Amino acid sequence: MIYLDHAATTPIHPDALEQYKRTAETAYGNSSSLHDAGDDALRLLNQARAQLLDWLQLTEGNILFTGSGSEANYIALSHLLRQSKKTTVLTLASEHDSVLLPLKRLARQTVTINLLPTGEFDWNAFREACTDDIGVVSVQHVNSDTGFVFPVAEIAAFCRQNNILVHCDGVQGFLKQPVCLKDVDAYTISSHKVYGPKGLGAVYLRRPLFSPYYESHHEFGIRPGTVDVPGIAAFLMACQRYRDENQKIQASSKRFRGMLKKRLPSTRYQIIESPQQLDSICAIRTKQRDGQFVLLALNRAGIAVSAGSACRAGENGPNATLRAIGYEDSAAHGLIRLSFGRTTTTEEVNQCIAVLCSLEESD
CATH class of the missing domain: 3.40.640.10 (Type I PLP-dependent aspartate aminotransferase-like (Major domain))
Structure with a gap:
């Protein structure tokens, strides 16, 4: 996994x-x-x-x-x-x-x-x-x-x-x-x-x-x-240990965000970010699919992500944060969250990108 x-x-x-x-x-x-x-x-x-x-x-x-x-x-x-x-x-x-x-x-x-x-x-x-x-x-x-x-x-x-x-x-x-x-x-x-x-x-x-x-x-x-x-x-x-490693985690996370922004097709995906941003959390709005659909497709491919806070797992309502920045309820259903850690690798992010791009090709 x-x-x-x-x-x-x-x-x-x-x-x-x-x-x-x-x-x-x-x-x-x-x-x-x-x-x-x-x-x-x-x-x-x-x-x-x-x-x-x-x-x-x-x-x-x-x-x-x-x-x-x-x-x-x-x-x-x-x-x-x-x-x-x-x-x-x-x-x-x-x-x-x-x-x-x-x-x-x-x-x-x-x-x-x-x-x-x-x-x-x-x-x-x-x-x-x-x-x-x-x-x-x-x-x-x-x-x-x-x-x-x-x-x-x-x-x-x-x-x-x-x-x-x-x-x-x-x-x-x-x-x-x-x-x-x-x-x-x-x-x-x-x-x-x-x-x-x-x-x-x-x-x-x-x-x-x-x-x-x-x-x-x-x-x-x-x-x-x-x-x-x-x-x-x-x-x-x-x-x-986290204090010792956080700078490295955030630096690699920033690189992973750049990979996602560069390679995910903008017709299907949008990186949600603020000028004041923690790099290790990357929210992606799925423009033409429900976020939970994408989550489950990634899971079948052996990749674990979420559709927002784990405390709301199983609830398929609109995401509260997307609504708070002005998205309509229909658009706020389309969110997945990738969050990176101390052992996340470039190859793992590449595999995630490949699966997300393959979902577009399967339409």
Whole structure:
């Protein structure tokens, strides 16, 4: 199988897998226990929090570990809404479902704004929507469907001046795209997007105060359950390796994008990209076929891609990000997403291009 779906999930890095095994064998104590085995686990846990804060270039607040990036978003949003005491949230129409779906329950009102047709952040629409009713703004670091990059630092600075709390979903951008979080109140990340183990995420909170569940004894009383210290150690190892490799990944991804733009026939395919773009996510609009048809044709050829966020797999509705940049519903059905990783090769991308071109010839 040629795997071109690294934005959905990544295989665990061999060094992270080895780190998990080593930590599970040597630091297996409960980090809340009072004996030496618990102290050993707690020491590793605190080191992991400090390391993530350092990589995020933050000096205040704290890191809570969660069961996923989606849970991290839920904790962040519920936390900020309680802290704000206002019940209206402003967000993007292109946000991930792990933001939009919780807001249906958590917020009394959710205001969504579209993007510019170029995929860029619409500052005029944003400023107009930032009324006195807005308590929280939630904005993606990087869009999961297309790789659009948003000006998080500037958005957060504007919100700070207007006493609005800011959540940033960093699941697709963490370690891949630089970001300044000085004015951000909550930032969420996920292990399996950077070659760490699945079932593990984290949330940075400037002021960790409230639990969305019930008062507990773990993670500052915010998230119940014994902390997965071996998984966290593996996550941190994966992060370190990704930091070492990201520049190479993005450089090769830029070359792969160039190959796709040059060789795919413009009568059938359109590369969707923004002036501010993460190269390792490449969205392609299929002009004359449904995106899921193309996805399944590639799968039959042994090539794994997606038709947008994996959390929407099986749903055949119009893509929300394409709609947010102005496409009609009929056109927004035609999207596939290629996402490149540390082991993606030129030959693999060439084979994908050949299959996409063969679909045109078979019409």
